[in-house]
Amino acid sequence: MRRTTFASFATVMLAGLGPAQAQACEALRMVPAGQVVKVTDGDTVVLDSGLVVRLIGTQAPKLPLGREGFPTWPLAPEAKSALEALVLHKSVQLGYGGEEVDRYDRALAHLFVSDGNEDLVWAQLHMVQTGLARVYSFPDNRQCLDQLFAGEAQARAERLGIWADPYYRVRAAERPAELAGLAGSYELVEGRVLLADRSGSRVYLNFGRIWKEDFTVVLEAPALRLFAQDGLDPLTLDGALIRVRGWVDKRDGPRIEVTHPEQIEVLARQ
Incomplete structure (x- = not known):
């Protein structure tokens, strides 16, 4: 499995990225799954067996789904409709490449549906290529992210779907006050690392000189073990222009905790 972690933007933008066909992701355990009878939102479906499937590797705009006070994210209805058009009442296969069940007993899988010509369309790649989902990875589910990053980069470059909406814009690391106001949200943040440093x-990864106010990326010991397993050293990011994705929290200024290498993309080296 080739990983895009620490790759340049040009490498991530794979030349000639084509339709979301099954052969784009081969490192999975494939199983027949039945038919989709319900689409809950842009990244969750229900099969005729009753199995709920969370489309691993992506995050579509969220719907309230009964959560009081939860806002409908921009383009959430459109994302649900697009997934319905692709998979509803169709036979599908599931591809597993990591942890297979979450704490809600949902299957964590890649979803493939026949396009009517004996080819399988990869639902996750279709959604990111059309700009109706973004890449959202986990330390225990890291297969097939190269292709998803490429699809997302293409959609973002073409300003498709969510990438034309300011709600989903890539944030600037040098605007810590704005990032602090986004605590609790999942964001993509770009900036140049001023200092990469180890403490205990x-x-x-510090993006400013005032560490209690400026934006920071934090890597704990479990994440560092995954970086080491991939032969990567985050201390080499000193001076690099990077894009990091994750949940923003606010502890001594806004920060994102990185739990696995795919959360960081290197855009340029100093």
Whole structure:
């Protein structure tokens, strides 16, 4: 499995990225799954067996789904409709490449549906290529992310779907006050690492000189073990222009905790 972690933007933008066909992701355990009878939102479906499937590797705009006070994210209805058009009442296969069940007993899988010509369309790639989902990875589910990153990069470059909406814009690391106001949200943040430093069992990527106010990326020991397994050293990111994705929290300024290498893309080296 080739990983795009620490790859340049040009490498991530794979030349000639084609339709979301099954052969784009081969490192999976494929199983027949039945028919989709319900689409809950842009990244969750229900099969005729009753199995709920969370489309691993992506995050579509969210719907409230009964959660009081939860806002409908921009383009959430459109994402649900697009997934319905692709998979509803169709036979599908599931592809497993990591942890297979979450704490809600949902299957964590890649979803493939026949396009009517004996080819399988990869639902996750279709959604990111059309700009109706973004890449959202986990430390225990890291297969097939190269292709999803490429699809997302293409959609973002073409300003498709969510990438034309300011709600989903890539944030600037040098605007910590704005990022602090986004605590609790999942964001993509770009900026140049001023200092990559280790303190005890942690590594910090600092984007400003005032560490209690400026944006910071934090890597704890479990994340550092995954980086080491991939032969990557986050301390080499000193001076690099990077894009990081994750949930923003606010501890001594806004920060994102990185739990696995795919959360960081290198855009340029100093």
